[in-house]
Amino acid sequence: MASSTITLTPTSFILNKKDLGFSAFSAPSLFSIPKCRRTVSKKICSVMTPQQSERKPSTTGSVKTAMTMTEKIFARASEKTQLSPGENVWVNVDILMTHDVCGPGSIGIFKKEFGENAKVWDREKIVIIPDHYIFTSDERANRNVDILRDFCMEQNIKYFYDIKDLGNFKANPDYKGVCHIALAQEGHCRPGEVLLGTDSHTCTAGAFGQFATGIGNTDAGFVLGAGKLLLKVPPTLRFVLDGEMPSYLLAKDLILQIIGEISVSGATYKSMEFVGTTVESLTMEERMTLCNMVVEAGGKNGVVPADSTTFKYLEDKTSVAYEPVYSDEQARFLSEYRFDVSKLEPLVAKPHSPDNRALARECKDVKIDRVYIGSCTGGKTEDFMAAAKVFLASGKKVKVPTFLVPATQKVWMDVYGLEVPGSGGKTCSQIFEEAGCDTPASPSCGACLGGPKDTYARMNEPMVCVSTTNRNFPGRMGHKEGQIYLASPYTAAASALTGYVTDPREFLL
């Protein structure tokens, strides 16, 4: 039974419902009922005498229970009714994800600390996704996938997206590709849950209204055995994005705008909450792009409130029950930033920092050597559709080598199967071929982070690249003197067509 008294006044309850305004469906209770293993009575344990006059929650003292989305997720996951930023709590983990780079190390620690014969805490809550160094002849990289396989067999891990035939990715029915996209496509992301992954871009899943963040091998080794982790509750920064999204802007531009505003350490140890009419209009993939680069601002996690867009996306992907949470009206945010999206312009992040923001049109004299479209940030189906749209509008050929790396098998199939609106029935792949792009490659993280020397599209000499990826620190894509301009798929495609950093309005308007 819930041990604390839930104080509810009719007025505060009504106030909350009216002000939510996120979606039409019936909002959940003021704060989520803790998800416990034992059955919890959902009955209200005690009620205050109804207020005689209309009084705001702040005067009744119930503002103490007002929490942000992230705080609520923490509360439920740590089986507390209330907590505040700064508290360190043990949190139950719903999903743990790892891949080929950090999995072996995490497994090593798990075995060392829990014992060679130890069993994982829950074979259905661990998702193991090889994706980083897959299509390479590097022996250690290949061995690392074998280590994952051995562990999965030993532990009977339910979700292991294995690959054995490196010469033909399609010959591997289980293989997916980039972990963060696979997690979403395979239905492992659900509102209100806690998802931890041994990758900094695990924050991508915050798009589903859950707490998702990256952790290291030791923490992951701990979670493998215990199913819990000690985490500090972060305060929340709120970003209100309003206005109609211009036809030449994508979510990548929005997050570059924000990172440029607050810097690469502006959100350190904080949660970034994205709300507003623009956010509500974004598709799930666009919301994923937004949350993906939260870590580039130092953020602990990003969240987008779940709504009908979220529920629709999840309909055919998961049958596991979930319970979304929403920030209280009276919740306290560290800061609030407001953007009128209709006034924003396409951006790039210049070398060598994701916060080195500049207008794409002001970089039109920057000659480039190549374009890279891929990664968890910019290699999803909609990212390729966006690039195709620009190539279609131009009708011309690219002036520089243009590398395309679909994030997952599903994305690859969409690139070859989906029709691009307004093209008269052409697929992305056909448009890319006509534009002279490289053939879409096997799905993986590819050259986003350089990788082994034989990685496709790796930058092995100093050159200038416009990329839809997430980081441009020195050496990120391989060569230390490489210059990487981070951009949206629209901007990347436009730049490929001219051979210079180019504002996509050159082609889209």
Added chain:
Amino acid sequence: MTMAAFLSRSPNPTLATSITRSSLPTAPHFLKFPNVSPSPTHPVKLKPLTAQSSRSTPSLTTPRATATPSSSSPSSTAATSFHGLCYVVGDNIDTDQIIPAEYLTLVPSKPAEYEKLGSYALIGLPSTYTTRFVEPNETKTKYSIVIGGYNFGCGSSREHAPVALGAAGVAAVVAESYARIFFRNSVATGEVYPLESEGRICEECKTGDTVTIELAQSLLINHTTGKEYRLKPIGDAGPVIEAGGIFAYARNTGMIPSN
């Protein structure tokens, strides 16, 4: 005999949050660490400077900052100070600079690969850094203390980053501020002791300066310049470091069974 790691049914313990925070939440949480006794011990007798600086040829066997144990007790392994040469870097040193992605195929929990990671520590720094951190064909550095600016360790969650530094012989990092995952991993692995400075020490120290860090007094002493600098208290990570890391902390508090 297989044993599922079970969870304690006792209520979740919470750490005392009485740490004063003069700036942003300094973070990180637990770590596996040499036990640190915060209470003042006998002042550690510093080795005379000449003993260190008379090494005209930097020796490969320069011990990583001698983590000087508390005075006389033979069974104690508590580190109360670090002493050695420092290597100074700037702001936003990201994990790709600390350990470039091409080396991430090395698995830190395998001893031979752990050593190899050390040889690549900070190899990703741009060529503006004229002094190499680890000489070619070597696996250890002569700099046991790294001094950095703000947002040290930003970028990836790769635990290979603090591991590479630790494997190379770094005992402590003193940065103006940290990115959270790197800090967290430093504490979790116990590979480097992540300290925060009160100001921008990176602008006042030079690579090659001899420094001492006195943990109990939260002090960094630069013997080459003669200046002293305040360090910030370790904060919430303290109890976990003192327990000896997240696993030890969890065992102490009953969250996971003791061995």
